[in-house]
Amino acid sequence: MQTKIIKPAANAHDFPLLIKSLLSSGMRFQPDNEIVYSDVLRYDYRTLYKRVCKLANVLTKAGVKAGDTVAVMDWDSHRYLESYFAVPMIGAVLHHVNIRLSVDQVGYTMNHAEDNLVLVHDDFTVIAEQLADQLPSVRGYIRLSDDQKTSPTSLNSLGEYEALLAEASDEYDFPDFDENSVATLFYTTGTTGNPKGVYFSHRQLVLHTLNGASMLGSFEGQPLLRSDDVYMPMTPMFHVHAWGVPYIATMLGVKQVYPGRYEPNKLLRLFRKEGVTFSHGVPTVLQMILNCDETEATDMSRWKLLTGGSAATPALAKQMVDKGIALFTAYGMSETCPLISAVFLKPAERELELSEQIPQRIKAGVPIGLVDLKIVDPEGNDVAHDGDAVGEIVVRSPWLTQGYYKDEAKGEELWENGWLHTGDVASINEDYVIQIKDRIKDVIKTGGEWISSLELENLISQYPAVSEVAVIGVPDEKWGERPYALVVGKPGEEIDGAAIQQHLLTFVASGHINKWAVPQDIKIVTDIPKTSVGKINKKVIRTQVS
Template identity: 55%
Template sequence: MSTLIERTASAYTYPLLIKNLFNAPVVDNPEQEIVYRELRRHDYRAFRRRVCQLAGALQRLGIKAGDTVAVMDYDSHRYLECFFAVPMLGAVLHTVNVRLSPEQILYTIDHAEDDLLLIHADFLPILEAIKGRIDTVKNYILLQDEDSAPASTVAFAGEYEALLEESPTTFDFPEFDENTRATTFYTTGTTGMPKGVYFSHRQLVLHTLGVLAALGTPTSQGRFHQGDVYMPITPMFHVHAWGFPYLATALGIKQVYPGRYAPDTLLELIKDEGVTLSHCVPTILHMLLSHPKIDTIDLSGWKVLIGGAALPQAMCRAALDRGIDIFAGYGMSETCPVLTVAHIGEEDLSADDEVEIRCKTGRPIPLVDLRVVDEELRDVPADGESVGEIVVRAPWLTQGYLKDHRNSETLWRGGYLHTGDVAGMDRKRYVKITDRIKDVIKVGGEWLSSLEVEDILGQHPAVAEVAVIGIVDDKWGERPLALVVPKGDAVPDEKSLVGLVREFIDKGMMSKQALLLKVRLVEEIDKTSVGKINKRVLREKYGQ
């Protein structure tokens, strides 16, 4: 006998569409503000009107369900409007990574088959260089912060604000299947051209609800609630700014968009707008904590979720000393992205134990089935020592790579999404990533975690930044090389750094293979377009 529920013919099934996040009652908080730098502020009433006007403008330009609309902009109120208006039309939003090379940007525009491109005036030189080879885009819309239009050979269909002014302030957004694709963007892969990932309305809504449940339920630490003021410091082109603009809008809270990431601007906005929650990669927070103005700003009460790379314990301590509620999270482009969050679940912890938990990868959030497995997909013991690869199932994972069957099957082999991250899990289900599979250093047949060595070296007072890679060694196969950026005028020497590592070895907290460490001082460490340490480039430059 079937146990499927019986549906009344006139019953409404309520599809999980982005428009139903947008239409949530709390979004009708009409007085709450959305701020763009020092240039613009308006309330949610105006936000609703502008989303409708943008939809009307796009429709007038021929955009229909199934088309793809690309955006090249800084973090702005305009980008937030695109997050809603484009997918609510039934079209696909392609958030273009403006930090890719022009050739990679060209590839992603053509591969995604973009029909229309909204582009900020600052990125016109990129478009001028490639527009003759773009095959699919039919119209361009200019985004600008200045009153006068820049000189350009691009034939624009119009300027953003002018197009909105010409559109009605209401729009009847259609209903369609919740599994309709809503967004596409491209991973910054370490080999070959970027790979496209994609997410449906259903996935984005469930991700929003899952993360809200994870961040809204702690007693205090790391809690995201209706009294917060949100500002992203993760680009909106990168995994929907980790999905947080959807969370913030669903909560109806004040949102602050900083435009181009300039340290002065970010710190001033935090101070002047009362920002209480942000998220970023460690390099961005390092930039802010090292800024001369940092001592003039009270950062107590600022919550910062760190992702994209391991949170170093030295950075965690420095942030805590300033009253920042800092904690780590984990996800990937392929996972929408949030999978875990490092909340403190215990009372009366020592300062060192608290730092250790905040820097862990965290515990899986609701609806995430996360496992740490060996090569046969068998779970490794949750003892805090055994390691394996993180594999995952959740309702919001990309179902493949766009137009790439072979890599999609590799990603999903065995029915789980393979992250490529090596980690251990303890008995309380805290996960700690020890490395990427491709970044583990094999010394004399034994595995050495580059992330753990980096975390130790980062505690040296003369080290501003550090990356550890494996280099070829005739005797050991590989040995660790630390690339160190000195802090100010201090010059850390190899002896003191190896001595620091030895202290952790003597405590049983690091394998003896780390004593083979070599040190090289560098002026800077190569990063990817989203601010992560680019170990592929570092291995190419220094690996021999």
């Protein structure tokens, strides 16, 4: 195709999409708004900019150069937010270390990323000391301490974070460079093998931020994050950039509250004290919030909550609605940066009572701007947009990871036929609303039929005494696989497998599910294994029941 390209003026500036552009706007529009770290520290946006400059000077003095990798091992804090900007703004790569992985896996990711400098909180010094001899690329460590009193360590420490910033200049001339330069790197775990490195460029993160701000704040009936909101994450900052929301919040200049280590009662106390209006988290974290002691004393009617990572059950959604929480669902994955779709309620749906909106609010929503999404069968053919036909979600957008770090084969598999393959089975209707049915690896194949583990979990969760549930497929000589359920009861409630089976038989009688979908094995447990980011860990469950 022959298109028209006009030669620009000789002195026209080719403006690169760099993360530094996101930092300046908040200071311009709402400089008095605060960044709050637990009960430890608070400061305004003017100070945030100066502290980012100070950190950039500290990193540069420590020998960090463009292309180097700086690792962060910290809870959700003001320091982590400063690293979100300072590290990539000097041309280095920010490695978000998943501090909830095993020590061996943490070591693997830091070696694979070839970290050069590590910012490590006192709580993780022991881990860093265990791994130090195994990390030949690491040249030094900066200690992160909430009271600035660090204990002796064998690490090659360059100093304590606040002390180093106090001595640094608050001015830094951040350079322009190629917007396609890698800005961030983190690792996602799969069902087998070592964690895989997912990376994103400055351009991708800026575009994701702009579209995320549009999705969260522009649509009528969906004002999740606007300039007068107060934001507190409940998704770890090491997990997909806390869904990219710290970048959005900083661009908008909203008040931000970082809680440190997640503890449900503490989160609710911060919610009340700081006037939080918007948060995001996976369903298991939200369930912990609703079950903690501070819940009864907390008015949650102003709280807007975005959930994702896994589907919120109707029972959990009802609990939230009963507390007055405005629940919305988004869809994405580590490889997608992560935002791909979000709930959008049509005018007629917004007129319904909140409890009547639950079926729509817990779906995966509608693809957001600049996202091409379709559902395909195993041969790669498009499936009908009728809400019934199912297939794998495949996507394209400008912010998807372009591969896996130092793993070309896995990257080619991810991008088969030029579409990023999510591994999620879903349907999509004529209004473009996505309904996730299951992960491809979690679909239960029994007697030639597919059973959705997510659908069974939703139905079981509707039994009044159920708090949590996980369903997997286990090998069966006759049927290939049969569903197997782990169930956690609510405190003080009587619960047994037979009662749950009778509950499911009502859905068989109504034609909602077939009789072979009812698990013959239902185990009542006190806890269900979770991943490092709070999602149900079916890989571990399969190992335990095999």
